[in-house]
Amino acid sequence: MRVGLFAVGRLKSGPEKDLAARYFDRFAKAGPAVGLELARIAETAESRASNAETRKREEAAILLKSLAEGSVLILLDERGKALDSEAFANLLGAYRDQGKRDLMIAIGGADGLDPALYDRADVTLCLGKMTWPHQLVRTLIAEQLYRAVTILSGHPYHRV
Template structure:
């Protein structure tokens, strides 16, 4: 599986980056990170989200399954997420794009493009920590699908 993590904002060095790197190294699947950084300020949140959406959607690899993180998304267990991955793999998909929006959330065009809109619970998380959490979940999904003992129920 080839995974592209598309995230708005630039990650700085620190513990969150260390965690992302740790899971990138552990994960047998290829995990690339594509950062979206828009320097020109927008007048409104809707304008900012529309600009981000344009860049986000352009970064999605051709033929990739799209998973968008959104507070209004589905709440899945790690096992249920692994079943989704198995299903996509069984349908012949070998590329996945996981999208983390900016501080104002995702434009509707991104949510509509997604095959799965996923919530990480009802709490609000810092965007940089979400990257680490997603990297860990990707490793966990791999461990479940591979029968590796990392995940325990």
């Protein structure tokens, strides 16, 4: 299953980008052994519209246009469901085992996500109840993707 990340906003050079890249690289190298591959990391600039609702709608339209037909869409939102790492790995494994070809994880912009995305999403997850800067969210989800691969493969990286 091809796994992608869609993010509103561009990650600037620096330690956050380097760390996220390190985990995405680990995921890309280890994932194929368990049927997961890194498809792409798509960034889009934040909308310049004058109000939040229009910005969210414009950003959502770009995301929805980029989704392959039949893609699983996972939204990251502080009001989403909290999963531990094993449950997240099992969720990815279940979608893979159902024969899903594409899965996209979406990080919204500063204004949040448009209601159309919640309507389309297969699941909405949170990385805890706190609000995180987008740079850290990318690093956290990259690490969790790599961790999911290690859980699915039985690698000792994940220890409880």
